[in-house]
Amino acid sequence: MKAIDRFSVNGDHVEVAFDTRDTLLDLLRDRIGLTGTKEGCGNGNCGACTVLIDGAPVNACIVLARESAGPSITTIEMSPETDPVLRRVQQAMVAHGGAQCGFCTPGVILSAVALLRRNHSPSIDEIQHAIAGNICRCTGYTKILTAIAAAAGMEAHPNGE
Amino acid sequence: MNEFDYHAPTSVEQAVELLSLDGTRPLAGGTDLIVQMRERRRVVKRIVDLKHLPTLTTVTAANDGWVEFGAALNATALSFHTQLSPYSSIVEASRMIGSHQIQNRASIGGNVCNASPSADAIPPLIALGADAVIVSAAGMRVEPVEALFLGPGKITLRRQELLVSFRLPPPDPDSASTYLRFTPRREMDIAVAGVGAMLQLASDGKIKNARLALSAVGPTPLRAPIAEARLRGEVPSTDLWAEAARLAAREAQPISDTRATAEYRRELVKTLTARALASCCTRSLARQEHA
Numbered sequence: 011m012k013a014i015d016r017f018s019v020n021g022d023h024v025e026v027a028f029d030t031r032d033t034l035l036d037l038l039r040d041r042i043g044l045t046g047t048k049e050g051c052g053n054g055n056c057g058a059c060t061v062l063i064d065g066a067p068v069n070a071c072i073v074l075a076r077e078s079a080g081p082s083i084t085t086i087e088m089s090p091e092t093d094p095v096l097r098r099v100q101q102a103m104v105a106h107g108g109a110q111c112g113f114c115t116p117g118v119i120l121s122a123v124a125l126l127r128r129n130h131s132p133s134i135d136e137i138q139h140a141i142a143g144n145i146c147r148c149t150g151y152t153k154i155l156t157a158i159a160a161a162a163g164m165e166a167h168p169n170g171e
Numbered sequence: 172m173n174e175f176d177y178h179a180p181t182s183v184e185q186a187v188e189l190l191s192l193d194g195t196r197p198l199a200g201g202t203d204l205i206v207q208m209r210e211r212r213r214v215v216k217r218i219v220d221l222k223h224l225p226t227l228t229t230v231t232a233a234n235d236g237w238v239e240f241g242a243a244l245n246a247t248a249l250s251f252h253t254q255l256s257p258y259s260s261i262v263e264a265s266r267m268i269g270s271h272q273i274q275n276r277a278s279i280g281g282n283v284c285n286a287s288p289s290a291d292a293i294p295p296l297i298a299l300g301a302d303a304v305i306v307s308a309a310g311m312r313v314e315p316v317e318a319l320f321l322g323p324g325k326i327t328l329r330r331q332e333l334l335v336s337f338r339l340p341p342p343d344p345d346s347a348s349t350y351l352r353f354t355p356r357r358e359m360d361i362a363v364a365g366v367g368a369m370l371q372l373a374s375d376g377k378i379k380n381a382r383l384a385l386s387a388v389g390p391t392p393l394r395a396p397i398a399e400a401r402l403r404g405e406v407p408s409t410d411l412w413a414e415a416a417r418l419a420a421r422e423a424q425p426i427s428d429t430r431a432t433a434e435y436r437r438e439l440v441k442t443l444t445a446r447a448l449a450s451c452c453t454r455s456l457a458r459q460e461h462a
Contacts (some may be wrong), residue, residue, distance in 0.1 A: 072276075
């Protein structure tokens with residue numbers, strides 16, 4: 011069934027026509043055209059579809075579009091110019107080799123941004139816990155952890171400090 | 172997913188009226204329901220979004236000192252709410268469910284009503300002696316959480332009933348609770364065995380009350396009454412924990428499946444029970460010191 015509603019995405023208010031069966035992930039990718047958010051498992055396990063709703067990481071694949079018209083939604087397409095935390099995490103992921111195929115990366119970055127916004131100097135344990143819902147098939151996580159720690163402004167070695 | 176109607180009622184009465192219609196399910200975080208709908212394990216004609224109902228999304232202290240929290244409140248918000256901080260086992264369990272992404276949506280009401288034998292929120296609620304407040308067109312009833320479960324995925328609620336909130340006994344400086352579970356992976360996994368424990372210490376240091384709830388070792392969450400009886404009136408000690416742990420392990424009814432053997436689950440109950448009791452004791456003493 012077709013519907014139209016207004017959504018707040020990355021600071022912009024957009025009116026979007028969608029199907030009432032759409033998930034937030036369907037809305038973002040197929041209706042709005044923001045394809046940075048990925049579908050990995052489709053059931054809330056892998057975190058590839060992580061977006062922020064009112065600053066909190068959620069799996070967009072199991073949130074309905076119909077319940078998402080209202081809160082502030084942030085995707086990986088948000089502007090680094092307006093968000094220094096995002097910029098630091100992106101730069102650190104590049105500098106430390108935190109991405110290989112890149113499929114998990116948007117979700118990882120948003121989970122990291124949410125962490126660093128609430129915790130300016132997380133321990134390695136806290137970083138691991140923050141990305142526990144983001145599965146990576148390629149990197150073995152070590153460089154992701156180093157990158158996030160670097161973005162937080164610390165020197166850290168995940169295999170023993 | 173099949174087509175469905177979506178409603179976001181602003182009163183519990185409206186919600187309950189909608190729930191009495193065939194094929195209607197309540198929606199809180201959706202971390203179980205949406206998954207089931209997408210996998211076509213549930214055909215839902217109508218969804219009732221509970222997140223706009225204040226009764227289901229707030230935390231209040233009642234006049235009798237009991238703390239009541241809404242069934243649809245997400246686990247993260249619940250675990251950080253100051254009024255929940257005395258109830259350590261609930262705080263711990265809320266931060267173990269799934270991942271951050273799941274906790275930011277998942278609700279304790281959903282965790283309870285989905286009634287997986289390994290659900291993380293259930294042992295703490297049982298150990299603390301929590302009640303469930305259930306509303307229907309016929310009125311309100313209160314049922315102890317431990318009485319809700321009939322089998323895996325099965326609870327006593329009728330279709331037209333809505334679990335609106337949970338009530339916790341007043342915070343008690345002489346009591347403490349702990350929830351421990353074993354998962355094969357560190358995160359994002361389902362408990363192979365879980366133990367919720369609550370100890371209340373008397374002023375002479377002896378155990379006044381003990382409650383133990385075991386998960387993932389039976390078709391429903393289980394109390395361990397023989398272990399509890401062994402604890403009451405005794406002086407805390409490591410040997411006492413070990414003995415209660417052995418008794419609790421015998422009261423478990425585990426099965427062997429792809430996640431673990433029955434023998435291993437029984438062994439885990441023994442280990443986790445001893446650790447949980449020790450933790451309750453330490454927390455209770457620390458609480459008494461600060462009181």
